[in-house]
Amino acid sequence: MARARPTLAEDHTPERIRQRLDAPGSARYLGDFIYGSIDGVVTTFAIVAGVAGADMSVAVVAVLGVANLVADGLSMAASNFLGTRADAELHERIRRSESAQIEAFPEGEREEVREIFRRKGLAGEALDGVVEAITADRDRWIETMIVDEFGLSKATRSPVLAGSATFAAFLVVGAVPLLPFLLGSGLGWIDRPFLWSSVVTGAAFLLVGAAKAAVVEASWWRSSLETVAIGGGAAAVAYLLGDVLGRLV
Secondary structure (H helix, E strand, O other), rough: OOOOOOOOOHHHHHHHHHHHHHHHOOOHHHHHHHHHHHHHHHHHHHHHHHHHHHHOOHHHHHHHHHHHHHHHHHHHHHHHHHHHHHHHHHHHHHHHHHHHHHHHHHHHHHHHHHHHHHHHOOOOOHEEEHHHHHHOHHHHHHHHHHHHHHHOOOOOOOHHHHHHHHHHHHHHHHHHHHHHHHHHHHHHOOOOHHHHHHHHHHHHHHHHHHHHHHOOOOOOOHHHHHHHHHHHHHHHHHHHHHHHHHHOO
């Protein structure tokens, strides 16, 4: 039986609030997975459509598709890994810088905290109390500066998990458009692989869009149709280019 969702009152008890704030849920990898899934299926199907538009053989589609799937998936994973690591390194550099500034010139850093919360609307004794409470704990002081002065999140993301999520999604979901060609050329099960590739790719677009909508609590049909429209548009352009280039060559 599905568990009933807590009411607003149940979700805002002191215990629930503490659990929510203490939970290590700031580092999210949904975006990496969705990005890898959509890019994988769009890229692979665009290659499939382009080669099919050029009227090349099923074997060529399969070879180019698999080669792109692995190479582009690794490239995306490496890029995401390096980008996420750069963010983490920036976060750590700012942490060290703020720690050094607090050590060298605490009054100036305390005044920065005061100005931050003055701009949030605090004044008088309330402002003095907040500044005193924050600057009494060095770690809390540094975290406040990281978040409120530099606009960064307190939590950093794992470069390995970010890259792995992108690569896994790219590889698994990106393989969908190739399945009819692999089954058709290797096993002889499918006579019209491009037609079936279009069908299963459309289904993959729908499922990825629906999964994203379920997590962010958005309209599943709108998210699915948006994903289908974007992916289908990219594939249509690739197919037309393949057709034109195939005629020219």
